[in-house]
Amino acid sequence: MRVKVKRWHGVAVWRWDVPNEEVCGICRVPFDGCCPTCKTPGDDCSLIWGECTHVFHMHCLLRWLQTEGSRGQCPMDRRTWGINFTKLFFLL
Amino acid sequence: MSSRSRQNTINRINTNANNNNNNNEEERGGAIKRTRLDNANYTSTHTFSSSSSSSTAVAAATASSSSSYDNFIGKTSKKYDLVNHGKDLIFPSHKPIPDRPNDAVRQGPQKQPIKKLVIKGLKDKPKLPDNYEEVTWSKLQAAVQAIFNYQRIGTSLEELYKACENLCLHKMAPSLYKRLAGEIEEHLKVEKTKLENNLNENDTLLIVVNKCWQAHCEQMGLIRSIFLYLDRTYVLQTSGVISIWDKGLEIFQKQIMSSSAGDIKKKTMNGLITLIRLERNGDSVDRRLLHSLIHMFIDLGIYCPSFENLFLMETRSYYHHEGISLVSEITVPRYLKHVKKRLREESDRVSNYLDWKTKNPLTKVVDDELIKRHVDTLLEKGFNDMMEDQHADEHIQELGRLYDLLARVNSLDRLRLYFGNYIKKTGSNIVNNVNQESTMVEDLLALKKKMDSIVAISFDRNYNFAHAVKESFEVFINQRQNKPAELIAKYVDLKLKLGNKRMDDLEIEKTLDEVLVLFRYIQGKDIFEAFYKRDLAKRLLLNKSASFDYERSMLSKLRKECGPGFTSKLEGMFKDIDLSRDFMNSFYHSRISENLRTNIKIDLYVNVLTQGFWPTYSPAPLILPPVMAECQEIFKEFYLSKHGGRNLKWQNSLGHCLLAAEFPKGNKELVVSLFQAVVLLQFNDLKLKERISYEHIKEHTGIEKKELDRTLQSLACGKVRVLKKHPKGRDVSPTDSFSVDEMFDVKFFRIKVNAIQMKETLEENQETNERVFLDRQYQVDAALVRIMKMRKKLSHNELVSELLSQLKFKAQVSDIKKRIESLIEREYLERDSEDPSILKYLA
Ligand SMILES: [Zn+2]
Ligand SMILES: [Zn+2]
Ligand SMILES: [Zn+2]
Numbered sequence: 001m002r003v004k005v006k007r008w009h010g011v012a013v014w015r016w017d018v019p020n021e022e023v024c025g026i027c028r029v030p031f032d033g034c035c036p037t038c039k040t041p042g043d044d045c046s047l048i049w050g051e052c053t054h055v056f057h058m059h060c061l062l063r064w065l066q067t068e069g070s071r072g073q074c075p076m077d078r079r080t081w082g083i084n085f086t087k088l089f090f091l092l
Numbered sequence: 093m094s095s096r097s098r099q100n101t102i103n104r105i106n107t108n109a110n111n112n113n114n115n116n117e118e119e120r121g122g123a124i125k126r127t128r129l130d131n132a133n134y135t136s137t138h139t140f141s142s143s144s145s146s147s148t149a150v151a152a153a154t155a156s157s158s159s160s161y162d163n164f165i166g167k168t169s170k171k172y173d174l175v176n177h178g179k180d181l182i183f184p185s186h187k188p189i190p191d192r193p194n195d196a197v198r199q200g201p202q203k204q205p206i207k208k209l210v211i212k213g214l215k216d217k218p219k220l221p222d223n224y225e226e227v228t229w230s231k232l233q234a235a236v237q238a239i240f241n242y243q244r245i246g247t248s249l250e251e252l253y254k255a256c257e258n259l260c261l262h263k264m265a266p267s268l269y270k271r272l273a274g275e276i277e278e279h280l281k282v283e284k285t286k287l288e289n290n291l292n293e294n295d296t297l298l299i300v301v302n303k304c305w306q307a308h309c310e311q312m313g314l315i316r317s318i319f320l321y322l323d324r325t326y327v328l329q330t331s332g333v334i335s336i337w338d339k340g341l342e343i344f345q346k347q348i349m350s351s352s353a354g355d356i357k358k359k360t361m362n363g364l365i366t367l368i369r370l371e372r373n374g375d376s377v378d379r380r381l382l383h384s385l386i387h388m389f390i391d392l393g394i395y396c397p398s399f400e401n402l403f404l405m406e407t408r409s410y411y412h413h414e415g416i417s418l419v420s421e422i423t424v425p426r427y428l429k430h431v432k433k434r435l436r437e438e439s440d441r442v443s444n445y446l447d448w449k450t451k452n453p454l455t456k457v458v459d460d461e462l463i464k465r466h467v468d469t470l471l472e473k474g475f476n477d478m479m480e481d482q483h484a485d486e487h488i489q490e491l492g493r494l495y496d497l498l499a500r501v502n503s504l505d506r507l508r509l510y511f512g513n514y515i516k517k518t519g520s521n522i523v524n525n526v527n528q529e530s531t532m533v534e535d536l537l538a539l540k541k542k543m544d545s546i547v548a549i550s551f552d553r554n555y556n557f558a559h560a561v562k563e564s565f566e567v568f569i570n571q572r573q574n575k576p577a578e579l580i581a582k583y584v585d586l587k588l589k590l591g592n593k594r595m596d597d598l599e600i601e602k603t604l605d606e607v608l609v610l611f612r613y614i615q616g617k618d619i620f621e622a623f624y625k626r627d628l629a630k631r632l633l634l635n636k637s638a639s640f641d642y643e644r645s646m647l648s649k650l651r652k653e654c655g656p657g658f659t660s661k662l663e664g665m666f667k668d669i670d671l672s673r674d675f676m677n678s679f680y681h682s683r684i685s686e687n688l689r690t691n692i693k694i695d696l697y698v699n700v701l702t703q704g705f706w707p708t709y710s711p712a713p714l715i716l717p718p719v720m721a722e723c724q725e726i727f728k729e730f731y732l733s734k735h736g737g738r739n740l741k742w743q744n745s746l747g748h749c750l751l752a753a754e755f756p757k758g759n760k761e762l763v764v765s766l767f768q769a770v771v772l773l774q775f776n777d778l779k780l781k782e783r784i785s786y787e788h789i790k791e792h793t794g795i796e797k798k799e800l801d802r803t804l805q806s807l808a809c810g811k812v813r814v815l816k817k818h819p820k821g822r823d824v825s826p827t828d829s830f831s832v833d834e835m836f837d838v839k840f841f842r843i844k845v846n847a848i849q850m851k852e853t854l855e856e857n858q859e860t861n862e863r864v865f866l867d868r869q870y871q872v873d874a875a876l877v878r879i880m881k882m883r884k885k886l887s888h889n890e891l892v893s894e895l896l897s898q899l900k901f902k903a904q905v906s907d908i909k910k911r912i913e914s915l916i917e918r919e920y921l922e923r924d925s926e927d928p929s930i931l932k933y934l935a
Contacts, residue, residue, distance in 0.1 A: 007750040011743040087737040
């Protein structure tokens, strides 16, 4: 007997590339879920990585940056916020 | 009717008649005077029309003014014959004889040329002879006596009428009335004596009394017609004087019915009661006799209350005994049928010979004695049997009868109680039967359908009964935790899965709606969701869904039922499937996949899932052959290049493949799970009949023991056996070895071997349950903290009851206690130092 794979239906699960059970530093929701204003995780509510290596829900961070007190800084370490573009292929 | 109200009615009728005819009366009065002066034949102007001449021989006789006396007598004696034969004659006792003159007569004067009539006063006032009254009365008296004695009347009717009229006109009406009454009384005294002497024979009693009564009516009818003028003038104009007919009744009542010596009234009543009892027993009796005598009582004003009370008492005792003996002798359905029959009979009785006013009290007596008294006995003895399903149609009818009868005595609440208890008992048996789980949902659906149709057909769509169905289902279905919810989810899976009996759109919609009703009753909807989700995932990922339309229809039903929160994750699953399709499209058009197709020649399709939407699967290790591993890497690279910041993890347990297989007996295509595929690949290029050991396979595939056992078993011990197990047997053991079945041959080209993937394993089942319990724990913790954060300080009991009101599933108090302890340990809460039953929130 000889068998050969002709067709293959695979299943994969995607996760954000963040440590297990880590939560967004702004809204405290685990990254498996979405930010408080969204309903479904995924492309509609993606994450954003800073040059400082901190991660947030993109919506959370944008709302933060719009506040007076943010002064364009990372809410965790108060360094000037810069996006880590290597994690954001889909934006390019 | 009481005699007073009856009298009122008569007065009212008389007054109306009087008013209506006032004009006619005047006109006629004038005419009478004229004709008297003119000495003309008054009869020509006194022609009466009769509106109901058929029933009133008297009126007819009066109306035929031109008929000869002999003719008149002839007519009446014919009537007498009828009476003697016991024919049923109805004498209108309270209807005044119509006294409108013929239209022709009334209009007569207008049609003729008007003549002026000049009346000159007489010079001498005419004087009556001294003995005028006596002479005239003796003429009338003779006639009355003749009537009573069935003799020829020696004077013409016209003359008698005129005699009466003349006496009235000479103001002798009061004494005439008195004399007439005296004459009637004398006659009835004689009759009474005759009756009393005749009463010994009980058989004939009723007949004799009836004869006497009929004769009285007949005779009074004739007398009334002779003394019509008296009735029309003196009686109408004098208050306190009753009509000749009524006077006759009064005397009859006083003389005959009040006879103490013979007690005629009592004996007659008892005779009637006996006759009715005989009829109830099934004998045929003379209903005309009953009718005549009962209406005699009505006319005499002694029907109500005397006779009616006696009759109702007898009825009560009759049905009291019948009810008690029948309810234990015959089956409940037969009893109910019998009661219906009795009610019909009694209703007939009312229309045949009783006063219609007896209908309500009579019905109430029957209802009381045959139904109300036995409500609980009937329900206890027969209800469950009637609910069972031997002859569905018949039972539905019987239940309808039961409902109708109990509704009559306001006992539907009892019926509802038994109905609810029956459902609870039956449903509880279904739900708690551990050996019949495979048919539980179907059995519940059948029960629901049956109960619904009973409510719709037998119970008049009564809302309370529909509510009882709902209530009872909610009670028993939640008696057993979790399992019903799980089985309902699996039932839906069965309906939505490919390869089942084909159903058309309507059928499947109907089935889904029905099962959704059961779902509605379930308290632990999270269990349903967990199992539903697991099955849905398999249907979607293994391409086993019968139709995406049905899937979406079910989803929208669930959303409608439980709100969008319940279905958002399920919807997310569909979204992932759609996104994956789009993504695979772009993958196929990429250069990378071109390379894959030309060099590796594997057609790869990947569903990429969002973790949060799907069930959590435990990792399933697998060593892929290098070609497949390369294939996977290519895809992963492409995916991550399109989706930054993500990781991909493969779910091997959900993968499946199509294999091209060359067997000595021919080529086949095998549809297999990824595990099966990898195992089969181990057998490529072996020598004929060469075996490889279990351990070898395990080592080279990396599959965990349990999974590998299942996989090997499906390939070597299932329906389609590609492999041979050595030694033979149903169970796989680590010491077994395997070889290819070189003789493998089945008639189909494409063979599905991966049914095990759809099947739920015991571990999977436990895992799903455990995940729900874990999730419930989180919910309890979160709710406890939420409540305490708001209230700051609560007693233990207050906290528990507030928590229970917030949870959507049934939680055990002992479990909650454990969660509170755990929160104290984790320093969310603390106990009050003075009163340990008080809990405080720690900020
Ligand atoms: Zn956030
Ligand atoms: Zn968002
Ligand atoms: Zn930072």
